[in-house]
Amino acid sequence: MSVDVLQSRGDEMSVTVCGQDENVERCQDGLVKLKNAEVEQMSKDILYHLGFDTNSDDLEKLFGDVKHGIGVPSLSILLVEIIKLLYHAKAKNPVIFRIGSSGGIDVEPGTVVITNGAVDELMRPFFEIPICGKLVRRPSEFDQNLAIELKALALPEDNFQTKVGKTMCATDFYEGQGRRDGAFCCFTEAERIGYLDKLKNHGVLNIEMECVCFGALTHFAGIKSGIVCVALLNRYNGDQISVPKDVLQEFEKRPQALVLRYIRKCLQEKNQNSS
Ligand code: R2B
Numbered sequence: 500m501s502v503d504v505l506q507s508r509g510d511e512m513s514v515t516v517c518g519q520d521e522n523v524e525r526c527q528d529g530l531v532k533l534k535n536a537e538v539e540q541m542s543k544d545i546l547y548h549l550g551f552d553t554n555s556d557d558l559e560k561l562f563g564d565v566k567h568g569i570g571v572p573s574l575s576i577l578l579v580e581i582i583k584l585l586y587h588a589k590a591k592n593p594v595i596f597r598i599g600s601s602g603g604i605d606v607e608p609g610t611v612v613i614t615n616g617a618v619d620e621l622m623r624p625f626f627e628i629p630i631c632g633k634l635v636r637r638p639s640e641f642d643q644n645l646a647i648e649l650k651a652l653a654l655p656e657d658n659f660q661t662k663v664g665k666t667m668c669a670t671d672f673y674e675g676q677g678r679r680d681g682a683f684c685c686f687t688e689a690e691r692i693g694y695l696d697k698l699k700n701h702g703v704l705n706i707e708m709e710c711v712c713f714g715a716l717t718h719f720a721g722i723k724s725g726i727v728c729v730a731l732l733n734r735y736n737g738d739q740i741s742v743p744k745d746v747l748q749e750f751e752k753r754p755q756a757l758v759l760r761y762i763r764k765c766l767q768e769k770n771q772n773s774s
């Protein structure tokens with residue numbers, strides 16, 4: 500599981516207007532703005548989990564890719580610090596990608612899924628988080644143009660399919676994803692299939708454990724973002740991930756390959772514009 504940060508300094512990359520939410524804006528100058536005035540008042544800012552300190556590190560020079568653990572708590576900490584890193588680094592028009600693995604719903608193992616919408620286990624398209632004792636909901640939204648652009652980078656010679664669709668975000672890998680192979684199971688095979696059918700009818704192509712939070716926080720920050728995950732199995736055929744290690748390793752390279760093509764394309768366009 501990793502998150503790639505792509506930024507362009509100077510030249511504008513495409514600016515897409517985000518959603519209806521009045522709190523959400525993508526700034527004209529392309530710079531990342533924080534929705535927290537407190538940060539500007541701080542004499543230094545420690546990005547604890549990234550290991551950066553605005554006094555001793557040159558954040559304008561630091562970029563790359565970072566790995567997160569499993570699930571929303573691990574991702575949300577990382578994303579908050581990445582958004583602050585982009586702010587301190589004065590990044591312009593950044594694009595954040597999450598690349599990883601997932602369980603497919605009626606798709607061939609090895610299929611690459613580009614997320615164009617995220618829902619939770621109850622098919623709700625927002626990230627709900629208790630803040631100071633109150634439940635706050637933030638809509639999870641994805642840049643539709645980016646999803647289309649990524650799909651267009653799938654090549655006829657790729658030995659796998661690339662699809663665009665919704666992704667379901669689960670807080671649990673086992674029962675929460677309708678798995679019957681965990682330490683606990685309180686539902687029948689018919690209920691498992693019924694749940695997969697429900698997800699499928701809702702346009703869900705795959706299940707992972709971070710998308711709702713990822714779409715919500717990047718959207719709230721006004722930052723363009725995308726998720727590209729490979730499906731390790733077709734959940735209609737079972738729960739266990741039984742693909743051999745070498746196949747698994749090859750599957751995991753597929754989302755990286757697609758996002759790399761996008762990064763290359765952006766860099767080529769940037770070079771053409773500046774020459
Ligand atoms: C996909 O795979 C991980 C669980 O195995 C989780 O991080 C996710 O979203």
Ligand code: URA
Nearest residue numbers: 600601602706707708
């Ligand atoms: N990751 C998940 O969260 N679920 C799967 O089924 C496979 C990978």
